[in-house]
Amino acid sequence: MTPAPIEAAIRFGYGPKPGESLPADAALWLRGQVERPDPLANGPGTTAVEGLEALHADILDRKRGLKPERVRRIYLAEARAVGDHLVDTAMPFRERLVWFWFNHFTVSLKRPFVAAVLGDYVRTAIRPHVTGRFEDMVLAVMRHPAMLMYLDNARSFGPDSIVGRRRHIGLNENLARECMELHTVTQAAGYTQADVTNFARILTGWSISPPLLLARGAPAFRFFAAAHEPGTPPLMGRRFPPGEAGGVAALRFLANHPSTYHSLAAKLATHFVADAPPPEAVARIEHVLATTRGDLKAVSLALVEAPGAPLAKLRTPMDYVVATTRALALPPGRRFPVLPAMAGLGEPLFAAPQPDGWPDTAAHWAAGEAMLRRVDWAYDVAARAGTHDPVAVADAVLGPLLSPATRNAVSRAGSRREALTLLFASPEFMRR
Numbered sequence: 001m002t003p004a005p006i007e008a009a010i011r012f013g014y015g016p017k018p019g020e021s022l023p024a025d026a027a028l029w030l031r032g033q034v035e036r037p038d039p040l041a042n043g044p045g046t047t048a049v050e051g052l053e054a055l056h057a058d059i060l061d062r063k064r065g066l067k068p069e070r071v072r073r074i075y076l077a078e079a080r081a082v083g084d085h086l087v088d089t090a091m092p093f094r095e096r097l098v099w100f101w102f103n104h105f106t107v108s109l110k111r112p113f114v115a116a117v118l119g120d121y122v123r124t125a126i127r128p129h130v131t132g133r134f135e136d137m138v139l140a141v142m143r144h145p146a147m148l149m150y151l152d153n154a155r156s157f158g159p160d161s162i163v164g165r166r167r168h169i170g171l172n173e174n175l176a177r178e179c180m181e182l183h184t185v186t187q188a189a190g191y192t193q194a195d196v197t198n199f200a201r202i203l204t205g206w207s208i209s210p211p212l213l214l215a216r217g218a219p220a221f222r223f224f225a226a227a228h229e230p231g232t233p234p235l236m237g238r239r240f241p242p243g244e245a246g247g248v249a250a251l252r253f254l255a256n257h258p259s260t261y262h263s264l265a266a267k268l269a270t271h272f273v274a275d276a277p278p279p280e281a282v283a284r285i286e287h288v289l290a291t292t293r294g295d296l297k298a299v300s301l302a303l304v305e306a307p308g309a310p311l312a313k314l315r316t317p318m319d320y321v322v323a324t325t326r327a328l329a330l331p332p333g334r335r336f337p338v339l340p341a342m343a344g345l346g347e348p349l350f351a352a353p354q355p356d357g358w359p360d361t362a363a364h365w366a367a368g369e370a371m372l373r374r375v376d377w378a379y380d381v382a383a384r385a386g387t388h389d390p391v392a393v394a395d396a397v398l399g400p401l402l403s404p405a406t407r408n409a410v411s412r413a414g415s416r417r418e419a420l421t422l423l424f425a426s427p428e429f430m431r432r
Contacts, residue, residue, distance in 0.1 A: 002027040006399040013092025015323040018396040033093040041127035048220035051116035056211045071116045078119030083338035103357035107146045121146035134294035135255035143221045151175040158204040158229025176200035189259035198233035261289040273308035275361040281306040311431035314362035317345035327397045375425045382420035390419035
């Protein structure tokens with residue numbers, strides 16, 4: 001059943017802004033966002049090649065005793081652009097999908113050198129494929145320098161390859177392991193450690209171009225045949241061609257495995273429906289994945305029809321900060337800084353602690369201290385509200401989901417700042 005307009009704006013987006021006119025047909029509004037292209041996909045910004053060149057230049061500066069600044073400047077510009085777009089986007093459902101898939105394919109600043117290419121990673125490996133085929137997103141992600149560096153595949157060499165024998169170096173299994181365990185089939189598929197090792201062999205040679213080749217116009221991704229393990233090792237009972245083609249075929253096989261479809265369906269339902277989603281919601285999404293061979297546009301539309309109750313999910317810090325900032329509808333120069341706020345509430349941008357990304361259930365985010373930090377932040381934000389009428393803001397951003405108790409508390413507060421704090425700290429605003 002399609003949700004009501006304001007419920008759709010909260011459950012599938014970041015909530016409405018005061019004065020924003022929500023369409024009467026929520027399904028049509030959500031469908032339009034999925035069917036229109038992402039304006040930022042493959043858009044302007046620092047390219048992966050430019051980012052890698054900046055990273056290499058910073059490394060040289062550090063060796064010379066100079067302060068490296070290029071990557072830092074790139075990252076700060078990219079991060080500010082992300083913060084502004086999250087608040088201002090006219091396509092919040094699509095944006096939620098972008099950050100769901102980025103979290104699924106996490107690349108983190110816990111490996112600081114990836115900062116040079118994170119913006120390009122989102123623009124070119126995630127955004128163009130959010131409503132495409134899952135297998136194409138997998139291939140784009142696994143070929144991107146951000147993922148190849150983050151999970152060390154750029155340092156993985158076939159033991160019997162030309163480079164491996166010459167340098168006496170071997171496999172790094174990080175990318176193969178996380179691709180199977182987190183990104184595709186999961187351990188439910190029953191694969192073995194031998195499968196992980198063989199997949200790592202298949203992916204040897206998937207690397208990034210060195211500085212000399214970048215300077216000559218080479219792309220950021222490069223397959224080095226001299227680093228590739230010869231042969232066709234079995235992966236989950238299958239064999240794939242030698243060379244780069246084997247890695248492509250293996251990734252397509254994993255991306256379209258029934259276990260992958262089931263795990264993706266459960267994860268999508270957990271994000272958009274409930275922490276413990278109804279089995280019928282998971283089954284419906286899984287069926288769409290299987291019958292369309294991973295068509296993520298069809299899956300996104302199926303999410304809209306998935307059974308679920310309003311306000312069933314606790315907003316993560318990113319969702320909460322963006323929703324609050326949108327609710328005040330302030331121009332960029334008067335906003336409370338979005339990115340420091342996300343970090344202060346426990347979810348710094350691009351900095352998930354592990355490759356499995358940020359947790360997506362209330363159990364992780366609802367501890368007492370974390371909720372108190374939200375209230376403290378809401379009080380600081382409310383000081384910038386200007387002349388906003390708190391009751392009007394409450395009605396605009398929650399509508400019929402606003403409880404009589406919260407509306408009464410907001411209307412009787414001693415000041416505008418206290419009233420807005422009560423609104424942003426209310427149970428219904430904390431949820432989506």
